[in-house]
Amino acid sequence: xxxxxxxxxxxxxxxxxxxxxxxxxxxxxxxxxxxxxxxxxxxxxxxxxxxxxxxxxxxxxxxxxxxxxxxxxxxxxxxxxxxxxxxxxxxxxxxxxxxxxxxxxxxxxxxxxxxxxxxxxxxxxxxxxxxxxxxxxxxxxxxxxxxxxxxxxxxxxxxxxxxxxxxxxxxxxxxxxxxxxxxxxxxxxxxxxxxxxxxxxxxxxxxxxxxxxxxxxxxxxxxxxxxxxxxxxxxxxxxxxxxxxxxxxxxxxxxxxxxxxxxxxxxxxxxxxxxxxxxxxxxxxxxxxxxxxxxxxxxxxxxxxxxxxxxxxxxxxxxxxxxxxxxxxxxxxxxxxxxxxxxxxxxxxxxxxxxxxxxxxxxxxxxxxxxxxxxxxxxxxxxxxxxxxxxxxxxxxxxxxxxxxxxxxxx
Ligand SMILES: [Zn+2]
Numbered sequence: 001x002x003x004x005x006x007x008x009x010x011x012x013x014x015x016x017x018x019x020x021x022x023x024x025x026x027x028x029x030x031x032x033x034x035x036x037x038x039x040x041x042x043x044x045x046x047x048x049x050x051x052x053x054x055x056x057x058x059x060x061x062x063x064x065x066x067x068x069x070x071x072x073x074x075x076x077x078x079x080x081x082x083x084x085x086x087x088x089x090x091x092x093x094x095x096x097x098x099x100x101x102x103x104x105x106x107x108x109x110x111x112x113x114x115x116x117x118x119x120x121x122x123x124x125x126x127x128x129x130x131x132x133x134x135x136x137x138x139x140x141x142x143x144x145x146x147x148x149x150x151x152x153x154x155x156x157x158x159x160x161x162x163x164x165x166x167x168x169x170x171x172x173x174x175x176x177x178x179x180x181x182x183x184x185x186x187x188x189x190x191x192x193x194x195x196x197x198x199x200x201x202x203x204x205x206x207x208x209x210x211x212x213x214x215x216x217x218x219x220x221x222x223x224x225x226x227x228x229x230x231x232x233x234x235x236x237x238x239x240x241x242x243x244x245x246x247x248x249x250x251x252x253x254x255x256x257x258x259x260x261x262x263x264x265x266x267x268x269x270x271x272x273x274x275x276x277x278x279x280x281x282x283x284x285x286x287x288x289x290x291x292x293x294x295x296x297x298x299x300x301x302x303x304x305x306x307x308x309x310x311x312x313x314x315x316x317x318x319x320x321x322x323x324x325x326x327x328x329x330x331x332x333x334x335x336x337x338x339x340x341x342x343x344x345x346x347x348x349x350x351x352x353x354x355x356x357x358x359x360x361x362x363x364x365x366x367x368x369x370x371x372x373x374x375x376x377x378x379x380x381x382x383x384x385x386x387x388x389x390x391x392x393x394x395x396x397x398x399x400x401x402x403x404x405x406x407x408x409x410x411x
Contacts, residue, residue, distance in 0.1 A: 010064060013073070013100065014410045015091035027059065027068030034091050039076045043083030051077040051085050059093050060125075061100045062403065068124070071100065094136050102403045102411040103138075108137035109400040112393055116377050130385025131378070137400075138392045146172075146179040146396060147197050154209040154232070154361040155216055156368070157185040158375055165384055168193070169371060169391065173209070173359060177369055178395040183384040187215040187222075194223030209361050211235035212347050231350040232361045233310050237344060243336035244271055247299040258368045263292060271300055278307040295334060302329055302337050306344075310354065318355040322348060367395060
């Protein structure tokens with residue numbers, strides 16, 4: 001068997017001829033050419049006259065028996081009547097990529113399942129490079145329009161890079177999938193989603209779960225006025241958590257003795273847990289609280305009571321309980337809780353809509369947890385688009401298999 005034939009079988013790429021082979025210090029370098037003679041435009045795919053020849057370029061392909069394998073080819077530039085002067089199309093890689101498609105697909109498969117170190121080490125590429133590859137894999141593999149058929153969606157913001165940057169994520173509650181993600185968290189960010197959705201599909205939206213941020217409320221009311229706004233219960237509860245924290249800090253600062261201060265400091269976790277998750281020690285601390293600090297205890301009861309209201313299943317009962325909660329919080333003489341009470345009063349409709357529908361971003365909790373794990377993994381990417389790519393790769397239903405091939409087959 002001739003060595004070029006052997007290599008063509010091993011490399012296994014469609015419309016690719018092998019014309020030579022050499023070793024470099026790094027591994028094997030296989031000289032290749034497209035099987036077509038006349039160059040094709042990378043903008044539109046048409047055959048075009050060549051313009052000039054560029055110097056050799058290399059592309060990383062899947063390793064061969066554990067050895068690095070690169071393809072090498074002198075690309076031409078073409079003069080396309082439609083697109084102008086562009087580099088020619090090559091059959092084995094996307095424009096602008098230094099990797100073949102099978103290599104990229106394999107990276108995508110691993111990135112869906114493995115941590116950062118495993119992917120980088122196994123594929124011998126930097127993690128930041130994985131971010132770029134993932135974006136191309138997503139563009140290639142996303143089939144159909146993910147924005148079709150949406151009726152109930154959830155919108156959430158993610159903070160990224162130590163809270164300096166934000167990404168807005170739209171989830172389809174029906175399919176439990178991410179359907180859209182974009183950098184930013186203001187009204188314009190979400191309006192860009194509704195723009196893409198278009199008028200017809202906006203009208204089909206029945207409900208949107210969001211947090212109580214004014215910008216998301218504005219965007220939803222403007223773009224899809226008929227959709228019911230549902231405030232995410234976990235965001236509502238977080239308001240009470242934050243208020244309780246504020247009360248606790250103020251009490252720590254005003255404590256008169258060191259022992260009192262230490263006692264208060266130790267309550268932080270106990271105050272935030274659900275009562276049935278408390279450890280023995282935390283339980284003791286809480287039991288002492290009514291006597292130790294009545295203001296903090298009142299805050300704790302308010303926090304627990306709000307969760308209780310949201311657990312109700314009958315809307316009329318929940319409405320009455322919520323009204324009672326609001327007046328209790330307003331009379332509590334705890335500044336942070338009075339502020340929460342006013343917010344809850346202004347948003348009562350959307351909060352009760354949760355009780356009516358049971359819909360919440362938390363319902364897709366598994367998905368949310370996954371997205372948050374990805375956010376930590378995406379830390380080494382150079383931009384939010386890397387994170388967005390990873391979220392789409394892992395949470396939008398793209399199925400990838402490990403890349404293998406057999407004699408006579410081709411990638
Ligand atoms: Zn063209």
